[in-house]
Amino acid sequence: MVNIPLQVFVNGLLMGGIYAMAAIGLTLIWGVMNFINFASGQMTMFGMYITLILAIGRNLDPVAAVMVAMIIMFAMGLFVEKIVIEPIADSPRLFQIVVSIAMGLILENLAFMIWGAEIKSMPKSLGSMKFLSKVIDFGLIRLSPTRLMPLPAAIILTISLHYFLTRTRIGLGIRGVAQNTTAAYLMGIDVRKAYTLTWGLGVSFMGLAGGFLMLFQPAYPAVGLEFILISFIAVTLGGAGSYIGTFIGSIVMGVVEALSGFFLFPALRQVVYLSLFVIMLFIRPTGLFPTKEAG
Amino acid sequence: MSERNLSSFLNKKLRLVALAVMMIILPYLLRDNPFYIDLIIKICFYTFLATAWNITSGYIGMISFNHVALFGIGAYTSTLLQALYGVNAWIGMLIGALVAIGVGVGFIYPAVRLKGLFLALATLAFTAAVQILFLNWRIVVYEETWTKYIGGAVGVFIPLKGESLLDFQWHETKIPYCYIMMIFLVLQYIFMIRFVKSQTGHFFVAIREDEDAALSLGVNITKYKLLANAIAAFFSSIAGTFFAQYLLFVEPVYIFNLNFMFEIALLTILGGLGELYGPLLGSIIYVPISTALRVTFGGTTYTGLTQIILGILLIIIMTRIPGGLYSYLSKIFERIQI
Numbered sequence: 001m002v003n004i005p006l007q008v009f010v011n012g013l014l015m016g017g018i019y020a021m022a023a024i025g026l027t028l029i030w031g032v033m034n035f036i037n038f039a040s041g042q043m044t045m046f047g048m049y050i051t052l053i054l055a056i057g058r059n060l061d062p063v064a065a066v067m068v069a070m071i072i073m074f075a076m077g078l079f080v081e082k083i084v085i086e087p088i089a090d091s092p093r094l095f096q097i098v099v100s101i102a103m104g105l106i107l108e109n110l111a112f113m114i115w116g117a118e119i120k121s122m123p124k125s126l127g128s129m130k131f132l133s134k135v136i137d138f139g140l141i142r143l144s145p146t147r148l149m150p151l152p153a154a155i156i157l158t159i160s161l162h163y164f165l166t167r168t169r170i171g172l173g174i175r176g177v178a179q180n181t182t183a184a185y186l187m188g189i190d191v192r193k194a195y196t197l198t199w200g201l202g203v204s205f206m207g208l209a210g211g212f213l214m215l216f217q218p219a220y221p222a223v224g225l226e227f228i229l230i231s232f233i234a235v236t237l238g239g240a241g242s243y244i245g246t247f248i249g250s251i252v253m254g255v256v257e258a259l260s261g262f263f264l265f266p267a268l269r270q271v272v273y274l275s276l277f278v279i280m281l282f283i284r285p286t287g288l289f290p291t292k293e294a295g
Numbered sequence: 296m297s298e299r300n301l302s303s304f305l306n307k308k309l310r311l312v313a314l315a316v317m318m319i320i321l322p323y324l325l326r327d328n329p330f331y332i333d334l335i336i337k338i339c340f341y342t343f344l345a346t347a348w349n350i351t352s353g354y355i356g357m358i359s360f361n362h363v364a365l366f367g368i369g370a371y372t373s374t375l376l377q378a379l380y381g382v383n384a385w386i387g388m389l390i391g392a393l394v395a396i397g398v399g400v401g402f403i404y405p406a407v408r409l410k411g412l413f414l415a416l417a418t419l420a421f422t423a424a425v426q427i428l429f430l431n432w433r434i435v436v437y438e439e440t441w442t443k444y445i446g447g448a449v450g451v452f453i454p455l456k457g458e459s460l461l462d463f464q465w466h467e468t469k470i471p472y473c474y475i476m477m478i479f480l481v482l483q484y485i486f487m488i489r490f491v492k493s494q495t496g497h498f499f500v501a502i503r504e505d506e507d508a509a510l511s512l513g514v515n516i517t518k519y520k521l522l523a524n525a526i527a528a529f530f531s532s533i534a535g536t537f538f539a540q541y542l543l544f545v546e547p548v549y550i551f552n553l554n555f556m557f558e559i560a561l562l563t564i565l566g567g568l569g570e571l572y573g574p575l576l577g578s579i580i581y582v583p584i585s586t587a588l589r590v591t592f593g594g595t596t597y598t599g600l601t602q603i604i605l606g607i608l609l610i611i612i613m614t615r616i617p618g619g620l621y622s623y624l625s626k627i628f629e630r631i632q633i
Contacts, residue, residue, distance in 0.1 A: 036412050087614035093411050094358050098564055099613050101557050106606035109599030225553075229423060232416050267431045274424040281417045282405045 003140040005262065010141050012258025016251035017151030018209050022227055023234035023250045024158060024243055025205030031241025032178040032198045035085070035096050039104035040206050040231055041224030046107055047073050047210025048219040049115055052122060061127035066211030073207025074200045081199035089195070104224070111221040121218035132215065146215040153212060157205065158247045165243075174198055178241065229270075230257070233277040239287030249287070318481075322473040332469045336541070338582045339476040340534060343483055345563045345574030347530035352560070353569035354496070355523040356503030358411060361402065361418035362531045363556040364425040365395040369532025370539035370550055371429065374451050379436070381454075384463035388536040392529050399528030400521050407520050419553070426551035450546030453539065463540045472541050479537065483530060484571075491571055499523060503569070558585075561609055567621030576621050584608075 026040045037043075047069050054065035080103070088099055124133045132145045165171035176184040177194040185191050209227075210219075234253045238245025253273060261269035325331040344366065351357045372394050373387030382390070406417050433447040445451050456462040465471050490496045498519050501509040510516055539545045558581075566577025588601040616623045 036416075084610055084614070088617070091613075091617050094352065094568065095564070095613055095617060097358065097412070097415060098557075098561060099610055102561065102606040102609040102613075105554075105557075105602045106610075109602040109606075113597065113599035113603070229420065233420070236413070236416065265431070268427065270427050271424045274420040274427075277420050278406075278417050278424075281409060281413055285409055285413050 002142055007141045008258050008262040009255060010143070011147070012255040013251060014143070014147050014151050014254070015258065016254025017154040018213050019227075019230055019234055019254050020154040020247045020250035021150065021157060021209035021212070022206050023231040023238075023246045024154075024161065025202040025209070026231045027235045027238070027240055027243065027246040028161075028205070029198055029202040030235060032174055033085075033089075033195055036100065036232075037202070038097060038100040038228065039107060041226070041228035042104040042107035042111075043073065043076075043203050043206040043224070044210040044213070044227045045111060045219065045221065045224035046076070047207030048214040048223065049111055049120075049210075050207065051211040051214040052120060052219060053115075055122060055126055062122055062129050062215060063127075063132070066208065066215070069211045070204045070208045073210075074204035076207075077200040077203025078196055080203065081196045085195070085199060086192070104228075108221050108224060115219075115221070117221060119218045119220045122214055122216075129215070144216065146212075149215070150209075150212040153208075154247065154250075157208070158243055161201075161243055170197065229274070233273060236277065236285075236287055237280060242287070245287060318477050322470050322477075326468075326470055329469055332473050334583060334586060336469065336473050336476050337586070338578050339473075339480045340537065341559065341562060341578035341582055342575045343476070343480050344531060344534045345559050345566075345578060346483055346487060347527045347534070348559050349563050349569065349574050350499075350530075351523050351527045353563065353573070354491075354499040354503060355520060356506075357403075357520060357523065358415045359403075359418040359524075360415060360553070360556050360560070361399065361421050362527060362559065363551055363553065364422040365399045365528045365531040366535040366538070367425065367429065367545075367547070367550040368395045368398055369535030370545050371451070371535075372532070373536040374453055374539045374545045375434070375446075377453055378445060378451050379434070383461065384453075384536065384540055385461075388463075388533060391536050392532045395528040395532030395535075396525045399524050399531075403521060403524045407517050422551060422553060422556065426547055426553075429547040429551060448547065450544055453543045453545075455543070464543060469541075472537075476537060479533065484575075487571060495519065495522070500569075561605075564619060565609065565612060567619030570619065570621045573619055573621045576624075577619075580620065581605075 022040060022044050025043075026037055029035055029037050050069040050072055051062070051065045054060045054068055055062045058065075060068060084099060084103060088095055122129060124130070129146075132149075135142050135144045163171075165175050173184070173189045174194045174197065176187065176189055177191050177198075181191055184194070230253055231250075234250040235246050237249030237252060238247070256273050256276065257269055260272035264272060322332055322335060325335070344362065348362050351359050351362075369388070369391035372391035373382075373384055376382035376387040376390060377384060402418075402421055406414055409417055429446070430448050433444045436443050436445060453464065455466070456464060458465045458467065460471070463475075498509070498514050501512075501514060502516055502519060506516060535550070538550075562577035562581040563574050564577070565581055566575065567573030585601065585605055588604055592598055592600045612620070
């Protein structure tokens, strides 16, 4: 017998894993460059579509397609940083917001032009999707492996990112740039390279979130819009630049969204988390786990 | 010196008269072509709303995206008052402005402390929440024989009356709307020109440039930030009522449109943020280009190309001319004069 509230709770928790990957991509760029990427949702959407076309068009196994999509999105992050972000790195905050908004518009309409407006989902007969999309009965809840995968993946990602940033030379360089750009520059760190790498990593995480989401949810060009606000809220809840905080914030967002959709009106679930977000900003704008790196 | 003053004064007068004559004659000349009339209305309308955005984001430096919510509240207030109680549109416009000021200032008051990006995010969340509320909020109207629902995703129709200035609706022609929007815009610019030169206007710029310095000199920051939002809310809601009367219909997805908000922001920055004539220049350039692109590519397989070209253009302009077109052009003109 399925316990529906528990099922909803677990679904929210697992969805939190997807949100965590996208939000960590956002918080990385936010923390290091003090740049809010308003195109992050559209980048997640691109990750979804790239996974889909790799799986269908190139006959890749869907799980492998997710990984390849992540690499392609990494390259896209490097490209975007070089072409768009570098020229405006020193301009006012508002310009950066507007440029990223314009970038989001471009990506969304590009997807609309290339793949059309119709909803597309991953065929259940492709490679490993055959057994990954089978629903398993756990007694009180039922889940498919596609829904189970993102959360452990997000945990592994968060831990490895933490190790990368605290243990490796390049990671320490990025953190140095995040704390004090001028000092890092004077210490011989290549700030430009650190920025480019940060964008590559951040965008690849957004793409990874999209890839995992593609395995159990359909893609359409406007899907990114829903992601933007959720990732922003997750990042602000956790404190910009704090990876663990962002992770917890994303899990909280997933659960709050699922539970408010179940216990209140489904249509008003967004109002619930938006109100929570605004109240949170009013009370504690630095987030639950403020870091110095957030600046 | 006095002679030069006189000539510049005459020049100014002449220019104003020429502008006024052009504004009166232009819609009349284009009266047979509704497309161009619509274009002029759109340019004026976008300028009007962009100036409202410019007051908060440009002059006082509060980057916020709640204007489209206040715009929608203005549109909905006057429309619902007309549809439910038969209140005159002009009275509805004023009531809508009061409601929008109340909601706008009421929301900004606790958010005044928020800096930069957090304010932008909070106002973005506010707009998104208001849109979802209006999407799900239906009003039940009991009539003698049946009950009907209005509002929600279906939207609200403005009851059709005769064509008159009093009822603020015309069905056969768009020219009166064009003149009304122009008058609104002129009144707004008269206000803005006086405002920018006033002490309050200088306080706004001082707060934008350095909040702490302004505070230490005794400027009441909270008061002026709320004032800026009240002015912006007033203009936004007036534009909202105009838009509702122009379409004679309101609907949440179209009215509370975040992309529309971003368009307003983009064209202001394109023209020049914090410049008096920035919004005007921005919409004179942006609106015709976006309309032309939409006419060219809309409905074809390249529909998405409109937004892509606009986005690329914006990124190019932002990365090459960061100060906006107004300051760029005025620099060129200065060089020519010398």
